[in-house]
Amino acid sequence: xxxxxxxxxxxRYQLIDITEKVEEIIRESKIKEGICLIFTPHSTAGxxxxxxxxxxxxxxxxxxxxxxxxxxxxxxxIDDNADSHILSGLLGxxxxxxxxxxxxxxxxxxxxxxxEFDGPRNRKVIVKTIGGIDTKxx
Amino acid sequence: xxxxxxxxxxxRYQLIDITEKVEEIIRESKIKEGICLIFTPHSTAGxxxxxxxxxxxxxxxxxxxxxxxxxxxxxxxIDDNADSHILSGLLGxxxxxxxxxxxxxxxxxxxxxxxEFDGPRNRKVIVKTIGGIDTKxx
Amino acid sequence: xxxxxxxxxxxRYQLIDITEKVEEIIRESKIKEGICLIFTPHSTAGxxxxxxxxxxxxxxxxxxxxxxxxxxxxxxxIDDNADSHILSGLLGxxxxxxxxxxxxxxxxxxxxxxxEFDGPRNRKVIVKTIGGIDTKxx
Numbered sequence: 001x002x003x004x005x006x007x008x009x010x011x012r013y014q015l016i017d018i019t020e021k022v023e024e025i026i027r028e029s030k031i032k033e034g035i036c037l038i039f040t041p042h043s044t045a046g047x048x049x050x051x052x053x054x055x056x057x058x059x060x061x062x063x064x065x066x067x068x069x070x071x072x073x074x075x076x077x078i079d080d081n082a083d084s085h086i087l088s089g090l091l092g093x094x095x096x097x098x099x100x101x102x103x104x105x106x107x108x109x110x111x112x113x114x115x116e117f118d119g120p121r122n123r124k125v126i127v128k129t130i131g132g133i134d135t136k137x138x
Numbered sequence: 139x140x141x142x143x144x145x146x147x148x149x150r151y152q153l154i155d156i157t158e159k160v161e162e163i164i165r166e167s168k169i170k171e172g173i174c175l176i177f178t179p180h181s182t183a184g185x186x187x188x189x190x191x192x193x194x195x196x197x198x199x200x201x202x203x204x205x206x207x208x209x210x211x212x213x214x215x216i217d218d219n220a221d222s223h224i225l226s227g228l229l230g231x232x233x234x235x236x237x238x239x240x241x242x243x244x245x246x247x248x249x250x251x252x253x254e255f256d257g258p259r260n261r262k263v264i265v266k267t268i269g270g271i272d273t274k275x276x
Numbered sequence: 277x278x279x280x281x282x283x284x285x286x287x288r289y290q291l292i293d294i295t296e297k298v299e300e301i302i303r304e305s306k307i308k309e310g311i312c313l314i315f316t317p318h319s320t321a322g323x324x325x326x327x328x329x330x331x332x333x334x335x336x337x338x339x340x341x342x343x344x345x346x347x348x349x350x351x352x353x354i355d356d357n358a359d360s361h362i363l364s365g366l367l368g369x370x371x372x373x374x375x376x377x378x379x380x381x382x383x384x385x386x387x388x389x390x391x392e393f394d395g396p397r398n399r400k401v402i403v404k405t406i407g408g409i410d411t412k413x414x
Binding site for chain 1: 309310311324325326327329330331332334335336338339342343366367368371372373374376381382383385386406
């Protein structure tokens, strides 16, 4: 099963919690057991699991700025978003999670976030599930 | 197949080699061909593949400290572990590997490590395998 | 389905676009729907998705150098490549992508790159596909 949804971002750098939307898709898919790929088909956005706490969300932005500061990026001569590409590639644009008994397996402080590095934009998120083979039924 | 095991960590930052335990689970599952998700359901720990060499394990800790130094984290006003969350999210809490002929495919210097960023704690590791469809049998 | 191919790298740090080769393997596999693991079984190389633009490829190298500079690595007393191991583990040695209607799902600026951190070398890349269960056929 593959489904997609859109996220409208408001700032250049922003963390958006997409956990509810992803879990709604998992429930609707009626998959009982398998794995789930959460993927954003962009090269200036990322997917992470982190705690949804306002201070921490600000800390992520401070961290991103520290990582890419002080470099004279060549790509900025073409398009002023080298930092966005680097941070997107570094964090990765996908996460893989397990599904068991119809539920996504994640810890209580592992919310799923789309990370915007070059907003505001409309971003696509793809959720792909693969079911395990239930050998009893085959 | 989904199995889990616990790891007791001893230090605040620590790399623990979990390769043997993961490979034992793969063998017990009798899966011949497919993929394997190695996941830790925590937001202050991570999973990486790296060489198990004592100097390098120390180097990882120096690197982690360099990455998060010099930032006045807001989350530390609530819980003094913003660095732990950031490093966990950055490294990621999961790895996906291939299984072929009943064996996990990895290079000789790719040991699987649980990385503790906020220990000492008891950490859970989940191993989920998904078998390929053997179309000859269906 | 599991296939592998070799990449000969020329520099110590280098980004090599492997998108065409991976997509050729997907087409040959005739898989219609599922997921694909792209994995390099090395601890001093990585896999990322980023835009194939010459300036940006240089920017990645500047970024890698900034990340690991100023640390007196212990592993360098054994083998002068602590930076290579750290960057490989940080970026990760694998990516997971979805396959739908026989095509790899990725954005137009998401090229697949093998990242060399300790070249020149011959590097192996493994492509493993897992098909979804087509319940209509079972």
